[in-house]
Amino acid sequence: MTPLNLSLKKISDIVGGSLKGDASTLISNITPIEDATSGDLSFVMEDKFLNKAKGTKASALVTFKSTGFENEIIVKNTRNALQLLLAFITKNNEASNSFTISDTAIISKKATLSPQVNIGHFVSIGNHSTIAEKTIIKHNVTIGNNVTIGKKCILYPSVVIYDNVTIGDNVILHAGAKIGVDGFGYVQVGSKWKKIPHIGTVIIEHDVEVGANCCVDRGCLGKTLIKSGTKVDNLSHVAHNVNIGSDTAIAGLVGIAGSAIIGNNVQIAGQVGIASVTVGNNCIIGGQAGVLKSLNPNEMVVGTPATPIKEEYKIRAYLKILYKNAVKGRQKK
Amino acid sequence: MTPLNLSLKKISDIVGGSLKGDASTLISNITPIEDATSGDLSFVMEDKFLNKAKGTKASALVTFKSTGFENEIIVKNTRNALQLLLAFITKNNEASNSFTISDTAIISKKATLSPQVNIGHFVSIGNHSTIAEKTIIKHNVTIGNNVTIGKKCILYPSVVIYDNVTIGDNVILHAGAKIGVDGFGYVQVGSKWKKIPHIGTVIIEHDVEVGANCCVDRGCLGKTLIKSGTKVDNLSHVAHNVNIGSDTAIAGLVGIAGSAIIGNNVQIAGQVGIASVTVGNNCIIGGQAGVLKSLNPNEMVVGTPATPIKEEYKIRAYLKILYKNAVKGRQKK
Amino acid sequence: MTPLNLSLKKISDIVGGSLKGDASTLISNITPIEDATSGDLSFVMEDKFLNKAKGTKASALVTFKSTGFENEIIVKNTRNALQLLLAFITKNNEASNSFTISDTAIISKKATLSPQVNIGHFVSIGNHSTIAEKTIIKHNVTIGNNVTIGKKCILYPSVVIYDNVTIGDNVILHAGAKIGVDGFGYVQVGSKWKKIPHIGTVIIEHDVEVGANCCVDRGCLGKTLIKSGTKVDNLSHVAHNVNIGSDTAIAGLVGIAGSAIIGNNVQIAGQVGIASVTVGNNCIIGGQAGVLKSLNPNEMVVGTPATPIKEEYKIRAYLKILYKNAVKGRQKK
The missing domain is CATH 3.40.1390.10 (MurE/MurF, N-terminal domain)
Known part of the structure; x- marks a missing residue:
């Protein structure tokens, strides 16, 4: 520096x-x-x-x-x-007033770019996609068709955006994030899984940051939604039709199952798994918890299945005491 | 739309x-x-x-x-x-009868492509690789040497296939999937880890779908195998020499350790970890379970170490009752 | 072959x-x-x-x-x-004495490359970056500004290295690894998360191997450090300012939280989560463990919260016995 x-x-x-x-x-x-x-x-x-x-x-x-x-x-x-x-x-x-588009970028004639954008090398931008001013698209990014990207965004290298995705202003997508992937939806016919095509979309609102190598699936019908101000750390997985509120913080390696609804200002620690349930506003979910049932607002849970933190810790402590007493009892005999 | x-x-x-x-x-x-x-x-x-x-x-x-x-x-x-x-x-x-190869794609003269393929921008295809008809290779995909890809496959952007990998027909590899990575194999000499080179391969059979940013390691010797009809969700990790049967469904963020054998029609929920064991046909493994011992066919397990679901839930419930009784007992005193 | x-x-x-x-x-x-x-x-x-x-x-x-x-x-x-x-x-x-740089690679005139390097297609290398002899950079790799890469490294396709990162000799970065990502650091102002810019760096020492689609965040201030000989398996996440010792082995899907300190010769199994604590030399951490408190050297732990393995297994076994006795008791009545 x-x-x-x-x-x-x-x-x-x-x-x-x-x-x-x-x-x-x-x-x-x-x-x-x-x-x-x-x-x-x-x-x-x-x-x-x-x-x-x-x-x-x-x-x-x-x-x-x-x-x-x-x-x-x-x-x-x-x-x-x-x-x-x-x-x-x-x-x-x-702060930069220079806007450049790499000669190597391949941009559809049907795409609409603000004159004030920076586009890196080996970037592809599809038909009917639009990119607003002061957005930076770094190298090797692929943007599909009908994608809308707002102002002052940064898309780091190797980001991939599938078709029909909408991204707001001031959004940061870190390297390798994949947005708009098909959801994991099949119908079982006999022993075979038949793929349910996913024709929905992803909407990422303003001021969202998505970590490196995260995956956000598109809706089957309708949309997967991440509301404004929410932050997602590296390697997390947001499945189809998930709805995440505003200003929620999601740590790394978190998995959120299809159609889950997460409130505003929720804090989700690393490696948490959330089933297709509702998590109320302001909940705090401890690392590696498995949330199998819906949570009311303001709950604080740990463990799998996720349990109120005080209860879980007391129960664990009680079990240890029981065990230690049993060992002592045996030693006396 | x-x-x-x-x-x-x-x-x-x-x-x-x-x-x-x-x-x-x-x-x-x-x-x-x-x-x-x-x-x-x-x-x-x-x-x-x-x-x-x-x-x-x-x-x-x-x-x-x-x-x-x-x-x-x-x-x-x-x-x-x-x-x-x-x-x-x-x-x-x-449905498309138009087949195009981007001018920017760099395809080895020793590769063999059906005339009916679509190849995106900034794609590399190595020596002696073959791609069958109606397969779509999207932008920024890298395909190594001696790779065989069947008919009607879709490889989404930023997929990477290492050398000597075989992929069947109707296979979908979502964005950023990495196939044929070296396994995590070392021999400890003193305090140092010496790398064991991985000269094996990966075989992915027909009708398999692999999620975004998944990793499938190659065999050390022999092969890592994913049999026909199996579906793997985003961000899952299949280690070297794993053998996965047909029509098995594997959710996101699952880790399968080296040489594990997974049967047919197994259902594996999100964030499950499977050690180097055998999982029988038709098993169902609950979210975040840790499978440390082999499972017979048709078992249904949860928890770490993975335990039959009825037993695990009853034991957990019993512990809660014990604890609550103890609290009541104390309150009476 | x-x-x-x-x-x-x-x-x-x-x-x-x-x-x-x-x-x-x-x-x-x-x-x-x-x-x-x-x-x-x-x-x-x-x-x-x-x-x-x-x-x-x-x-x-x-x-x-x-x-x-x-x-x-x-x-x-x-x-x-x-x-x-x-x-x-x-x-x-x-063994190869031929060194080639793809015509498609875009290399800053301010970068310094040994004449003995191999650079693949669609690679970008930024200003003031240096690459030492016998290093192989595969296709679609992006290397930022002020990046130093040592001798005899292999960077597999779609690796991304952000600015100001230093990588030693004989380092292998598998496909899709992302090095130098912004850490997940915010300050909460009212209900909003304000981003803390990360101006630190990442230092990866000699003989390190990083798995496919791993993420290593840069320091906020100072550095994230992975010392010589350490091996990291696929899809693991190393957060900002983490300090990992030498010859440590980290399996897949592991998450290490910001500022954690991990010793030398530690063995960390798959899907382990480590909070912002210190893990002593030679510790062994079982699969899916959640390390919430610091560990002394040579500890062997499992479970969440991580507990010495003997204690945890005995406690679990005791609970099962308690439960089975209770069931028998009820059956007798």
């Missing part, structure tokens, strides 16, 4: 913090506290890192409480401060 | 149903009942949707029992009817 | 075994014992395969103890022998 050359004063303004020390100190880099050297800014985000502040070679710290270090910016929420500072830095990097 | 323009009479014939109402009604679209408007046909597939039939704006329904709606087609099996109708519609769409 | 034409004497020398029978026997192929025909060599690696030796049509066997077969090579460690023989064969195949 090119050096940032930001003064501590400027950084303090960006993160909205209270500055102690030399406001003119120039910061060239932001690094983890254990790796920091002169010219670096580091973040102290948890109590356990406070003692690292003493030995650091960083030139300044952003911290949630004073570490006694000579140059420090104290903020209420260090995570928020980190986001503000990194957004400031990367915005500067990304 | 272009309007279907199918009469209700025609649709009734396709699905083999009993028609009530105006046989000349023109249907332009098939939609979920809650989204239906004039010109739409909707399906009523379960009791819980019967009450939606009353308020629908659809022009006609396909249903398993009469809803009282003016235009309806009554069938024995709505899922089967849906399959028949969608297959009819999409067959019409797919 | 072209026939090997190796004498039994030569093979015995390669695997360091003790030869019985006709040393001049010519071997053309190595196959599983059940498929073997004349000219084939097969391996007998376990007691259960000893009885297959009698009926085999193979021309010779490599075995860990005498099977009585006329031509056999007896070795101490058959797995090691298999590795040595396959490494010998494939080394011969791979």
Whole structure:
């Protein structure tokens, strides 16, 4: 990275913090506290890192409480401060008024592209597809027919979008994400599985981020829907006709079965499986849980089958006690 | 989608149903009942949707029992009817007598392609590979050397096939599927893992469908085999030398360890893990189960380690009762 | 495969075994014992395969103890022998002094490539990236800016490497692996998730192998690190700022959460999930385990939450006994 050359004063303004020390100190880099050297800014985000502040070679710290270090910016929420500072830095990097389309891209004459797009090498764009301004399509992306992509999106390399998919503004699709795949739907005739063609679609609303190598299946009829602001981590699978609300966070390797309905502001940890059920708003689902029955809003569950967290943990603990008592009993005999 | 323009009479014939109402009604679209408007046909597939039939704006329904709606087609099996109708519609769409090979595709002179194939942009096809008639290879697909692909297959974008793989007829490989990857095989010499080269192959028989971003490893020696009619959902992993029978259905995010043997007509739910064991014909394996020991034919298991479903559920229920009694006991004291 | 034409004497020398029978026997192929025909060599690696030796049509066997077969090579460690023989064969195949760059590859003028590289079709290589000698980049690979790739690496088709990633020597990245993806990091402001830009990097050291369709996220600040000799199987997910030691083996569909620290020589089975904790050297983690707390070196755990294997299995067994006794009790009444 090119050096940032930001003064501590400027950084303090960006993160909205209270500055102690030399406001003119120039910061060239932001690094983890254990790796920091002169010219670096580091973040102290948890109590356990406070003692690292003493030995650091960083030139300044952003911290949630004073570490006694000579140059420090104290903020209420260090995570928020980190986001503000990194957004400031990367915005500067990304700002671009140049729009280029690779000579190698093969774009249907029936497609409509804003003049303000960037299209990488070896990209295919099908008939009647439209791409709005300031969207970036990276290398080796395939976009089918009748696909609509909004403004300021980024499609990373090797993304594939099947036909008839609609994507909103400010959507990020990471490398290798596949959108609009046929759902896993068959009818069993004797011992044979006959494929049910999937003529539905996928709608991804604004401000959604989909992780690398994720798969989002199209509806059989109707649509698979991911509402605005929802974030999905790498290698997750959203099946046909799933309906995911707004601002829901879905970690990696999660599987959501066909026609499941997930509410708003749900938090789903890694490797969770959700059957064809309804999950209410604001639920929190622990890692590897298997949600086999619908959940009311605000439930917090773990385990397979998913069980309220307090109950599950108490039951597990009780079983351990039972077992230990039995072992003791045997030893006495 | 272009309007279907199918009469209700025609649709009734396709699905083999009993028609009530105006046989000349023109249907332009098939939609979920809650989204239906004039010109739409909707399906009523379960009791819980019967009450939606009353308020629908659809022009006609396909249903398993009469809803009282003016235009309806009554069938024995709505899922089967849906399959028949969608297959009819999409067959019409797919029927094509035009075969094109993108100028950008790089095809070895030593490869043999039927004149009746479609090859997309930025495709590579290696030496001594053969592709039979009516197969469609979409954009950015890489096919190695000595690969054989049968008739009427579809390889979606970004599929990768390593060398020496054999694929039958009517096989669908969804976007990003990787076939013939080296197995995860090493020998530990001291603390180091030395790679065991994998010189085996993968054989995928007729009528198999492999989901997006799936991985199928090649045999170390010999082959990894997926027999005819088996369907695999997105993001599943089939390791080296696995042998999967016919007409088995494998849901998403399933992992099957090296040399496992899976029978015919097995049903494997999402996120199941199967160790290097044998699973008999017709087994049903519940979501997230971990199959650590071989299963006899017709077993139905859940949990990790996988346990017969009745036993596992009863044991879990018993533990909950024990715990609840203990809590009550404590409360009495 | 072209026939090997190796004498039994030569093979015995390669695997360091003790030869019985006709040393001049010519071997053309190595196959599983059940498929073997004349000219084939097969391996007998376990007691259960000893009885297959009698009926085999193979021309010779490599075995860990005498099977009585006329031509056999007896070795101490058959797995090691298999590795040595396959490494010998494939080394011969791979040896190449021809280095070609596809005309279709688009390589930045600011990139630095050894003259001894192979670059496939439809490859993009960004500014200031460097690729060292004898590295093979296969078709449809995308390499971003400021990427460093060492010697003798193989990047299989559709690999994507984001900017600022460093890869050592002898690294294998299987098809569709995505390296340097943004981590899943947000700060919640009201109900909205604001993206934390990830300006860190990924460092993959020498002799690492990463499976097909794996995802390795970049650090938010600092780096995600995979140390030398570590092997990762297909479809696994390594989140931002994870630090994985040397010679660790990670099976398929494993998820490792942000900032987790994994030691050296750890063995992680399929579908394991690891939270943001520390796993000590030489731990063994059973399939589908959920590691929610840090593990000391040499621990062996299973289950979710991960529990020492002996304890977990005994507790499960005890619960089954309790339940069975209860059922018997009820039956007596």
